[in-house]
Amino acid sequence: MAQTEGRFAWHDLAGPGVGNPFGVLMDGTLVEAGAEYRHYCAHRACSLLDSEPGVVAEIGGGFGGMAYYLLRDRTGVRYLDFDVPESLALASYYLMKAFPELKFLLYAEEAPTQEAIAGADVVLMPVFELAAMPAGSVDVTFSSHAVSEISPDAMAEYWKHIARMTRSSFLFIGNNDASRGLSDSIERSSDSFRLVETRSSGWHNHKIPPAGELECLFRAGAGGAGGE
Numbered sequence: 708m709a710q711t712e713g714r715f716a717w718h719d720l721a722g723p724g725v726g727n728p729f730g731v732l733m734d735g736t737l738v739e740a741g742a743e744y745r746h747y748c749a750h751r752a753c754s755l756l757d758s759e760p761g762v763v764a765e766i767g768g769g770f771g772g773m774a775y776y777l778l779r780d781r782t783g784v785r786y787l788d789f790d791v792p793e794s795l796a797l798a799s800y801y802l803m804k805a806f807p808e809l810k811f812l813l814y815a816e817e818a819p820t821q822e823a824i825a826g827a828d829v830v831l832m833p834v835f836e837l838a839a840m841p842a843g844s845v846d847v848t849f850s851s852h853a854v855s856e857i858s859p860d861a862m863a864e865y866w867k868h869i870a871r872m873t874r875s876s877f878l879f880i881g882n883n884d885a886s887r888g889l890s891d892s893i894e895r896s897s898d899s900f901r902l903v904e905t906r907s908s909g910w911h912n913h914k915i916p917p918a919g920e921l922e923c924l925f926r927a928g929a930g931g932a933g934g935e
Contacts (some may be wrong), residue, residue: 723805739747749776755876764845767853771798785910787830837868855881877925900925
């Protein structure tokens with residue numbers, strides 16, 4: 708509650724009940740482990756959308772926890788996830804169970820062309836399909852730890868595709884050292900994206916005090932960097 712300044716109630720953290728979830732009961736709502744962080748990430752990504760309904764891509768979406776809140780609370784948003792096959796298998800089960808009314812595009816069904824993406828609500832693809840993404844096809848790209856904690860060479864390859872496909876914002880959360888290193892690398896290599904905001908993230912301090920995480924926001928065409 709403190710992290711989001713009391714803007715949400717416990718019932719906002721309710722999940723779909725898929726996969727035998729565990730957590731604690733708060734005012735009659737089962738709050739799953741990690742739900743508060745995933746809910747925050749979804750609403751933070753939504754706050755960066757300039758257009759309706761918007762397209763959000765996530766690098767390393769796990770089982771689909773952030774995506775659930777995003778799709779539940781932002782009507783008409785289109786969600787793309789790029790991850791390893793094992794995580795995509797979990798995400799496809801979880802999200803298809805939670806949203807049977809939505810249209811899904813999975814790997815090998817169609818290539819992620821502009822037309823195929825426009826015809827789906829949820830697109831789940833392995834990370835190597837980033838190379839096939841059309842330019843300017845995503846409003847906001849988000850990653851929690853997955854992007855900021857890979858090797859510099861891998862990050863350079865990821866960033867090349869992220870910068871091409873993202874037309875507005877790139878938001879990532881990672882540990883302090885990795886996040887600063889990634890920010891420096893992007894600043895050096897990008898002509899179009901600029902760091903506009905850096906803030907400490909205290910979401911995991913209760914588990915690993917101090918967790919030492921940073922949240923960094925880049926904007927396309929931004930004029931200058933912001934401070935912490």
